[in-house]
Structures are given as structure tokens and as C-alpha cells.
Amino acid sequence: EIVLTQSPATLSLSPGERATLSCRASQSVSSYLAWYQQKPGQAPRLLIYDASNRATGIPARFSGSGSGTDFTLTISSLEPEDFAVYYCQQRSNWPPEHTFGQGTKLEIK
Amino acid sequence: EVQLVESGGGLVQPGGSLRLSCAASGFTFSSYEMNWVRQAPGKGLEWVSYISSSGSTIYYADSVKGRFTISRDNAKNSLYLQMNSLRAEDTAVYYCARDLPRKGYFDYWGQGTLVTVSS
Numbered sequence: 001e002i003v004l005t006q007s008p009a010t011l012s013l014s015p016g017e018r019a020t021l022s023c024r025a026s027q028s029v030s031s032y033l034a035w036y037q038q039k040p041g042q043a044p045r046l047l048i049y050d051a052s053n054r055a056t057g058i059p060a061r062f063s064g065s066g067s068g069t070d071f072t073l074t075i076s077s078l079e080p081e082d083f084a085v086y087y088c089q090q091r092s093n094w095p096p097e098h099t100f101g102q103g104t105k106l107e108i109k
Numbered sequence: 110e111v112q113l114v115e116s117g118g119g120l121v122q123p124g125g126s127l128r129l130s131c132a133a134s135g136f137t138f139s140s141y142e143m144n145w146v147r148q149a150p151g152k153g154l155e156w157v158s159y160i161s162s163s164g165s166t167i168y169y170a171d172s173v174k175g176r177f178t179i180s181r182d183n184a185k186n187s188l189y190l191q192m193n194s195l196r197a198e199d200t201a202v203y204y205c206a207r208d209l210p211r212k213g214y215f216d217y218w219g220q221g222t223l224v225t226v227s228s
Contacts, residue, residue: 091213
């Protein structure tokens with residue numbers, strides 16, 4: 001089973017600052033990685049898929065990069081609505097499974 | 110507008126059963142692969158099960174294999190999760206989630222339904 005480890009667990013920043021979130025896989029997942037945002041009481045929202053492709057309707061301030069085992073989600077300039085929990089997710093064809101990282105909480109400093 | 114609406118959650122005793130439903134609208138349900146994903150209170154996300162668009166291919170997480178059954182009725186635009194032999198650790202919000210076509214990521218999610226397993 002592939003394990004995804006996200007860091008840091010909590011990131012405290014101010015609006016307007018740049019956020020950099022990390023996701024590391026226990027073995028290569030090529031570029032098969034996604035990022036989700038979840039706000040309290042809401043379902044997750046897909047932000048990035050295949051490591052660097054923005055999902056429909058996602059603002060350009062969100063970007064993803066990486067391949068193999070190391071991935072990064074960058075929010076170029078934080079808006080108040082960006083403070084939330086972020087999860088990475090990988091999908092593997094065999095064994096057929098999806099795994100999530102444990103999440104990074106982005107909080108207002 | 111794509112909508113996924115789960116129902117069927119509630120309080121159940123350990124060892125009991127529950128059937129969750131997910132009603133889909135706003136897209137051609139029969140053309141999309143679907144999943145169930147759960148989230149224990151205050152915890153992260155855990156993928157539970159996958160079903161292909163026709164229902165012919167099904168996968169489960171090891172944690173629920175042999176106890177849960179995923180199914181769909183394309184004529185009714187509905188996804189189901191039959192949960193048997195429930196355990197305390199199955200307590201979670203259960204989301205149905207649509208697959209981004211041919212990608213294996215989840216592009217639309219329902220609002221979730223809470224399942225609580227407790228005596």
C-alpha cells in the first residue's frame with residue numbers, strides 16, 4: 001500500500017502570503033496525484049489532478065507540481081476563503097485503491 | 110448542475126446493517142464511475158469502494174472487504190452501499206463521489222450522510 005505523508009500538519013499564514021504544502025509518497029506514483037480542499041462541515045473539493053492540472057473553476061492562484069514521490073501545492077497569495085484543510089490523494093491501478101494523505105490544516109495567523 | 114444526495118445514515122448497533130443511497134442528477138449517471146469515501150469524526154478521508162459505470166467492476170478497501178457491498182441502478186440514477194457487520198470504527202460521514210472520467214480522482218461529492226455505530 002502506498003502511504004502519503006503531508007507536511008506540515010498545520011501551517012499558519014496571513015492573507016496575501018504564499019502557501020506551500022507538501023505531499024510525499026512512500027513509492028513513486030508517477031504524476032497520479034490530486035489535491036483537495038475541505039472546509040468545516042463541507043465535502044472536499046477537487047483542486048488539482050494529475051499533479052499539476054487545475055480542476056474546473058479553480059482559481060489560478062492554486063498550482064501543483066511534482067512527480068514520482070514529491071509533490072507540492074502552492075497558493076500564490078492567500079485569500080480569506082483559502083483557510084481550510086488540504087488533502088493529497090493518489091490512485092493506483094493495481095492494487096486498485098485510492099489513498100489520501102492525513103491532511104494539512106491551513107490556518108490564519 | 111451536478112448533484113449527489115446521500116441518505117440512509119443513522120445510529121446502528123455493532124453487528125448491525127445499514128444501506129446508504131446516493132441520488133444523482135445533472136449528468137448522465139450511467140456514463141460515470143462512482144465511489145464511496147468516508148471520514149471518521151475529526152479524521153481524514155478514506156476511500157471505501159469503487160464501481161464502474163456498468164457495475165461490472167467493483168473494488169473495496171481492505172477495511173470493508175467482505176462486509177460492504179456497492180451497487181448501482183442506472184435506471185434510477187442511484188448508487189448504493191450495503192453495510193453489514195458494522196463496527197465502531199465504521200462510524201463516519203459517508204460521501205458518494207463521482208470519478209473524473211478515466212482519471213481516478215473525485216470531481217463531485219455529495220454532502221455526506223453520518224453513520225454512527227454504537228450500543
